[in-house]
Amino acid sequence: MMKAIQRVIIVAISMIMTGVGASMALKAAVGVGAWDALSQSISGVIDMKVGTFSMMMNISCVLIQLFLLKKEFKLKTLTQILVAILLGYVVNFMFYDVFARFTIHSYWANIVLLIVSCVICAGAVSMIMTINLITFPLESCCMVISKKINKNFGAIRQFVDILSIVVALGVSFFFNQCITVREGTVIMMLLFGPLLNVFMKMMIPRLKKVGLID
Template sequence: MVNYKRFALLSLFSATVALAISLMLRASVGVGAFDAMTQSLSVLSGIRIGTIAMVFNLLCVLGQFIILKKEFGFSRFLQIPLSILIGMLVNYFYYSLFASLQFDTYIASLGTYFLALVLATFSVSMVMVLNLVTFPIESFCLALTRAVPMKFAAIRQLVDIIFIIASIALTFTFGLSSPVREGTIIGMLFFGPLMGYFIRKVQPVLMKKGIVEEMA
C-alpha cells in the first residue's frame, strides 16, 4: 500500500530545501560547494541558478543509469521529478519571492544564513528519514563506487572539492564575485553534525506515527 503521507512530506521538505538554498544565496556570505559552482556558472552564463542545478542533477541521474544499467530501480527515477521540483522552486524563491530581499548589516546576513542552514539541514534529514528517494549527487557518488576503487565518503568529498575548485577558477578567470566565503566553511562544519542530530530526533517520531520504518 502506498504511504501517501511519505510522498506529501517528501514534497513539502523538498520545497523547504529549495527555500533554504535561496535564502543562503541571498544572504551572500557563502554557500555550499555545489551551490557555489552553480552560482558562478549562473553569473557567467546568465542562466538561472535553479536551472543549472537541475541540469547537473539530471546528469547525475543519467550517470547512474549508465553505470547501473538493469539495476537502476524505480526509486532512482524519482530523482528526476525531485531535481526538477527543487530547481524550479529555487528559481521562483530566489528570482521572484526574494528578489527584493536585502540585508542592511552583516549580522543580519549571517543570521539569515544560519537560519537557512538549520532549515536546509532539517529538510534534508527529513528526506533521508522518509527514505523514498536520495539526492542525485549522493546517488551518483554511490554508484561510482562500483566503477572506481574508492569509498563513497572519499568520492563525495572529492566531488565537493571539484565544485569548489571550479567555482574559484571561474571567479579568478572571469573576475566574478566569489560565492566561496565564510558561510561555505560554516556549512562544512555544522551540516553533518546537525543532520545527525535531526535524524535521531525525527526518526522515532515518524516511526511512532507509522509513516516510516526503521532505517537500515
C-alpha cells in the same frame, strides 16, 4: 496506502523546504555550499538562473547513473529527475521572485540568514533521509560511483565537494565573477553534518511512533 501517501507528501514538502533553504543561502551572499557554489558561479557566466543550472547539474547526475549502471539502472531512479526539477523551480521562484524584493544591508544579518538556511536544509534533508523514499541525485550518483570503483562513499562525496570548490573559484577568478566560496561555505560545512545528525535522532523515534518508517 494512506501511510504511503503521507510519506510522499512529507518528502515533497521537505524537498520544497530544501529549495527554500538553499535560496536563503544564496540571498545571504556570504558563500554557499560547494555544489551550490559551482552552480552559482557557472550560471553567472552563462547568464542562466542558478536554479535552472542546478537542475541541469542534478539531471546530469541521473544520466551518469544510467551510463554506469546500464541494465542495472532502476526505473524508480528516474524520480530523481522530478527532485531536480522541483528543487530548481523552488530556488528560482524564491531567489528571483520572493527574496529579490528584500535588501539586507547588515553583514551579520546575512550571517544569521545563512545559519537559518542551514538549519532549514538540515531539517528537511534529515526528514528525506529518514523516510528513505527517494534520494538526491548527487548523493545517489556518488554512491553508484563508489560501488563501481570500490571506494568509500564519504571519500567520493568529499572529492566532489573539493572539486566543486576548486572549479567554482577558478570560474570566479577567470571570468571576474563574484566569489561564491566564502566564509559561509565554511560555516555550512561545519554546521550541516552535526545538525543533520541531531535532526535524524529526533525524527527517527517520532516517525516510527506514527508508523511512517519501520
